[in-house]
Amino acid sequence: MYDVIVVGGGPAGLSAALVFGRQRRAVLLVDGGRPRNAPAAEMHMYLSRDGFPPARLLALGRDELAAYPSVEVRSGVAVAARGTKDDFEIDLADGTTERGRRVVLATGQVDEPYEIDGLAERFGRSVFHCPFCHGWETSGKSLAVLTHEPMEAMLALYVADRFSDDVVLCTDGPRDLPAELAGKLGERKIKVIESPVSRITGDPGALELRFSDGSSLAREAIYHRAPTRQHTGLAAQLGCEIQPDGTVRVNELQETTVAGVAAAGDTAKLPAVPDAATLVSLGAADGVRAALWMEGDLFRSDLGYSPA
Incomplete structure (x- = not known):
């Protein structure tokens, strides 16, 4: 039995495994090799x-x-999880089952861009989700913000305020924008195009949005906060609370609602945090935090001592 099984080999999972390894814990890190930021050429x-x-x-x-030497990294996909504190089982796609005293879930989320021809293959390369990650590189460029969600129109206001004087909001169909928000868009001279987007073509720096009414829009970059889902169903299988936005609920120690299970990275967040941050640095920090406090829990368990 491993002391800890870490599922996910991104910044959060690797950082957690590093902490445990330095504390001489027997750790298995299982990595499916499909990081969320795989399309991106750079991180910031x-x-x-x-x-x-x-x-x-x-x-x-x-x-x-x-x-x-106490850390084993294995390429593979975890397909099922069950158990309780001190005796968890993780089933892998190759048919093996591994046991661990504790589990760290660092499985991340999956972006699901709208079903618009040409959008998914450009996501992360010339279609960006985060102005913190990509805003500097799009400074002074002609930008489009593509969203169905009325409040996501705030993203158009943000990139117009920080990075570009040429921003167009594309709602991919008629949307009811709050009056105050629509007024702010007007003040910033942000054009709103409601016609459905039928296709996106072109190379980075020279994109074209084509609309169902036959019109088109040339842009140098597009922002699109795609809907997301959990990369795996492991957290739900273990009984962890899943929040309304699909993230795993954790506390300040990265502990889930299931004893012995922690979650780190953008798969999880505190209830008070409005959104799961996608920054690599924060994912790594979450992994360190999860491992730090879990190591203390393991030590107390080994010692047979629980301070009041």
Whole structure:
């Protein structure tokens, strides 16, 4: 039996495994090899690694884990989970089952761009979800914000305020924008196009949105906050509380509502936090935080002592 099974080999999972390895814990890290930011060529706002390729970061993380013999990294997909504190079972797609005293879920979320021809294949390359991650690189460019959600129109106001004087909001069909928000869009001279988007074509820096009414719009970049879902159903299988937005509920120690199970990265968030942040740096920090406090729990369990 492993001390900890970490599911997910992104920044959160690798960071958790590193902490446990340095504390001489027997750890299994299971990684399906499908990181959420795989399409992105660069990551940002990670001190000393701004503009660094995210795939390279993961490779370096794996290399660092190799220095700790108690950490096993296995390529594979976890398909089922069950059990209780001190005796969890994780089933892998290859038919094996592994047991662990504790579990850290760092499985992340999956983006599901709208079903518009040409959108998904450009997502993360010339269609961006986050102005914190990509705003600097789109400074001064012609931008479109594509969303069905009225309140997501705030994103158009934000990028217009920070990065560009040429922003168009595309709602992909008629939407009821709150009057105050519509007024703010008008004040910033942000054009609103309600015609459904039928197709997106072009290369980075030279995109074209084509609409069902036959019109088109040339843009250098597009922002689109795609709907998301959990990458796996493991948290629900273990009985963890899933919040209305689909994230796993955790407390300040990254603990889920199930004893012995922690969750880290954008798969989880505190109830008071409005959105699951997608920054690599925050994912890594969550992994460290989860492992730090779980290590203390394991130590107290080993000692047979629970302070009042």
